[in-house]
Amino acid sequence: MKRYKKYKHSGVEWIGEIPEHWEMKRLGHLVRMKNGYSFKPEDYVETGIPVIRIGDIQEEIDFNQCKFISKESVKEYEDFIINKKSVLLALTGATIGKSCIYNYSQESLLNQRVGLFEDNEKIHIDYLYLWFNSNYFREYIYIECDGGAQENIGKEQLNSHKIALPPYAEQLQILTWLNEEKSKLTALITQKQKLITLLREERTALINQAVTRGINPKAKRKDSGVEWLGEIPAHWEVKKISHSFGLIGSGTTPKSDDPSFYENGDINWLQTGDLTDGEIVSTSKKINKIAIETYSTLKIYPENSLVIAMYGATIGKAGILKIQASTNQACCVLSSSDIFCVEFVFYWFISNKDIVVNLASGGGQPNISQEIIRSLRLPAPDMSEQKEIVSYIQTKTTQIDQTITRIEREIELLQEYRTALISEVVTGKICVV
Secondary structure: OOOOOOEEEOOOOOOOEEEOOOEEEEHHHHOOEEEOEOOOHHHEEOOOEEEEOHHHOOOOOOHHHOEEEOHHHHHHHHHHEEOOOEEEEEOEOOOOOOEEEEOOOOOEEEEOOEEEEEOOOOOOHHHHHHHHOOHHHHHHHHHHOEOOOOOEOOHHHHHHOEEEEOOHHHHHHHHHHHHHHHHHHHHHHHHHHHHHHHHHHHHHHHHHHHHHHOOOOOOOEEEOOOOOOOEEEOOOEEEEHHHOOOEEEOOOOOOOOOHHHOOOOOEEEEOHHHOOOEEEOOOOEEEOHHHHHHOOOOOOEOOOOEEEEOEHHHOOOEEEEOOOEEEOOOEEEEEOOOOOOHHHHHHHHHHOHHHHHHOOEOOOOOEOOHHHHHHOEEEEOOHHHHHHHHHHHHHHHHHHHHHHHHHHHHHHHHHHHHHHHHHHHHOOOOOOO
């Protein structure tokens, strides 16, 4: 890519040289920053005017996830109304420096942890948004933000921040070129994301085919006698879980406000949040011997036990214990089987999650019970064929997973290139006009 004919030093070390006809301008001299209001929990209502908080700053704002202020009280907060075509910037926390363009007709209010910058004749608001997404601005945030319990950057620091600024007409030319390039990159990233989705669907279908139909396409079939299972290989049987595992159980949660059950804990205690449809090699929390002795429902399950989540957002997730562990009451554990290879049943559960979830009961938080899991009837080839199927699944899914990992890395590189391209263009390192 070409460069400008003449350059000068910007006076800012991490920006370096800029085109000779560009200027270095403090942000406070270009655009007025507005802070939001410190709304209290009691100010919020079920529906009304959305309040944009740092967590709401996304490329596309999801207004359904916002907090709301009543329409009747909005006049009290007129100074904090967000105007269309503004840039919003996160001022604190883990997402400090994250920004978005507010380009909505929806009237909204500004939270105190969000900064607002409005369009004017000196700097185009889209150009400012690009600058906020450059590596140079992120470097400034990193250097200037106050540490403490939570990182934050204030109005004074932002007003002092220097921007490499081309003439307004050139800003528009740069925006046009960058928008075209970003559109190409976004389309390529979207294409790769769709490919990942297809590969994951292929992975699930492959597993489901193997654990319900086998890996020999010429095998004769018979009706399984289970409506949702359909036909299975003729030499397979159907086995009820309750008749197939010597140990089926759960656990409980020791009183969370009593540290005596957790202090110096060396016993793994599994929660459904620890389940990732894979092997379980650690738990986020541990309990001690006092908890085991106090709660009779707490058991320590052996390695190679299968765990299924029964409640809430993680319902249907599964994992194979590679450690000894106890569990909370939301986990169902299956162990000790002469009929099933644990990996075979694990693959059945992760490929038939929808079937398991459809058996759930409950309103706001669906749940399945141990009784439902016990009553499930699974296809059961003999043990040697189960192990052959497991080996086949592991080989094929490893190949798919490696492809997915490669494509995910390609997406990361494209995203990094997009950020680097923005940084190079908005500091004049390359000339696109």
